[in-house]
Amino acid sequence: MARIYLDYASATPVLPEVRQAMAAWLEKFGNSSSLHAEGREAKRSLEQARKQVALLLNAKPEEIYFTSCGSESNNWALRGLLAANKRKGNHLIISSIEHPSVLLAAKRLEREDWDVTYLPVTGEGVVEPKTLTAALTSTTVLVSIMHANGEIGTMEPIAELAALAREAGALFHTDAIASAGQVAINVRELKVDALSLAANQFYGPAGAAALFVREGVRILPLIDGGGQEVGARSGTESVLNLVGMGVAAESAQHRIFRGHDMGNSHRTQYRVPGNSLRDRLKDGLLERVEHIRLNGSWTSRLPHNLHVCIEGASSESLVLGLDQEGIAAGIGSACNSKAMRPSHVLKAIGLSDEEAQGALLLSVGAQTTEDEMDRALEIIPRVVNQLRHVTALTSRA
Numbered sequence: 288m289a290r291i292y293l294d295y296a297s298a299t300p301v302l303p304e305v306r307q308a309m310a311a312w313l314e315k316f317g318n319s320s321s322l323h324a325e326g327r328e329a330k331r332s333l334e335q336a337r338k339q340v341a342l343l344l345n346a347k348p349e350e351i352y353f354t355s356c357g358s359e360s361n362n363w364a365l366r367g368l369l370a371a372n373k374r375k376g377n378h379l380i381i382s383s384i385e386h387p388s389v390l391l392a393a394k395r396l397e398r399e400d401w402d403v404t405y406l407p408v409t410g411e412g413v414v415e416p417k418t419l420t421a422a423l424t425s426t427t428v429l430v431s432i433m434h435a436n437g438e439i440g441t442m443e444p445i446a447e448l449a450a451l452a453r454e455a456g457a458l459f460h461t462d463a464i465a466s467a468g469q470v471a472i473n474v475r476e477l478k479v480d481a482l483s484l485a486a487n488q489f490y491g492p493a494g495a496a497a498l499f500v501r502e503g504v505r506i507l508p509l510i511d512g513g514g515q516e517v518g519a520r521s522g523t524e525s526v527l528n529l530v531g532m533g534v535a536a537e538s539a540q541h542r543i544f545r546g547h548d549m550g551n552s553h554r555t556q557y558r559v560p561g562n563s564l565r566d567r568l569k570d571g572l573l574e575r576v577e578h579i580r581l582n583g584s585w586t587s588r589l590p591h592n593l594h595v596c597i598e599g600a601s602s603e604s605l606v607l608g609l610d611q612e613g614i615a616a617g618i619g620s621a622c623n624s625k626a627m628r629p630s631h632v633l634k635a636i637g638l639s640d641e642e643a644q645g646a647l648l649l650s651v652g653a654q655t656t657e658d659e660m661d662r663a664l665e666i667i668p669r670v671v672n673q674l675r676h677v678t679a680l681t682s683r684a
Contacts, residue, residue, distance in 0.1 A: 295652035336533025343536040357464040357485035358388035360498040367506040376426025411584040412441035423455040437465030439583030440592030468539035491535030495528035571664040597645035600674040617648030
């Protein structure tokens with residue numbers, strides 16, 4: 288029986304059209320900084336990818352800077368924007384549920400004498416605008432709040448939060464790595480100053496990512512060297528991976544929108560296929576599994592994300608038990624999977640260590656089928672019951 292992949296939140300398979308575009312570059316090796324024919328061809332391909340990524344966000348191509356991964360984009364956003372604008376003050380604001388690439392960068396900045404405020408969230412993981420208003424000061428340089436949380440799926444009111452930061456004279460960065468290519472993102476409507484995204488979250492290759500920086504916003508380089516990316520990010524660009532990212536971005540645009548006029552702020556959006564399959568899985572688990580808790584907001588949520596806590600089984604045993612039965616599932620945040628302790632996100636939304644023990648992240652994708660959902664709804668309750676039986680026997684011993 289074929290395996291069922293339900294961990295699209297940590298990595299997505301590369302689309303056939305992306306593989307095809309990348310295969311064409313396997314025999315090429317031109318450096319996009321070179322002046323000869325091979326270099327010019329690499330440069331043209333690189334700039335085509337930049338246009339494709341910009342189109343996905345309704346940005347200008349010159350506002351897109353390529354990086355190696357989402358973590359680099361997030362670190363560069365924080366360090367580069369703060370360093371370039373430190374004359375305004377020394378205050379950074381982030382939320383308490385940010386990805387570790389933001390959270391740990393902020394903690395390091397604290398040790399470098401930056402003042403960092405960590406905003407609380409509601410029980411659904413929402414950053415309320417009133418908490419940001421209360422935290423903003425005349426010395427606030429930057430606010431960084433994620434567009435969507437890749438663990439519990441909650442999407443934040445970024446346009447409203449960015450407007451508050453702008454009124455206070457602060458810059459605003461959003462980590463959209465979990466959401467770019469999954470839902471509609473228009474940087475002109477959000478009015479953010481910077482935004483991070485990564486190709487492996489929307490069916491492109493790992494090793495290709497980008498940072499949008501609004502035209503006119505000052506940012507200092509994180510990496511010094513040969514002056515690539517118009518001096519903003521040194522290091523020879525991986526044309527192979529970035530060509531793949533460009534095609535993946537174009538494919539994502541076609542999935543999200545019926546029309547292709549990305550300049551139209553009133554573009555028609557269609558229901559992403561993940562919604563119905565995700566909801567089918569959710570409803571089926573609620574019917575078949577007792578003592579299960581849904582986490583995150585259900586009014587503003589990533590369409591492919593289902594995060595639950597299952598009483599009577601640990602996250603590790605659930606993931607391993609499902610793996611043995613042919614299902615790949617996520618154990619909370621992919622970057623926290625080796626810790627085997629409740630994630631900071633679940634703690635931030637108010638869960639106790641005991642409540643968070645059975646955390647399980649199930650995420651569907653473009654290749655998920657109804658048949659796979661039916662099979663998953665047979666396997667998951669069975670694995671849960673087996674694990675609960677073992678737990679009960681162990682507790683009696």
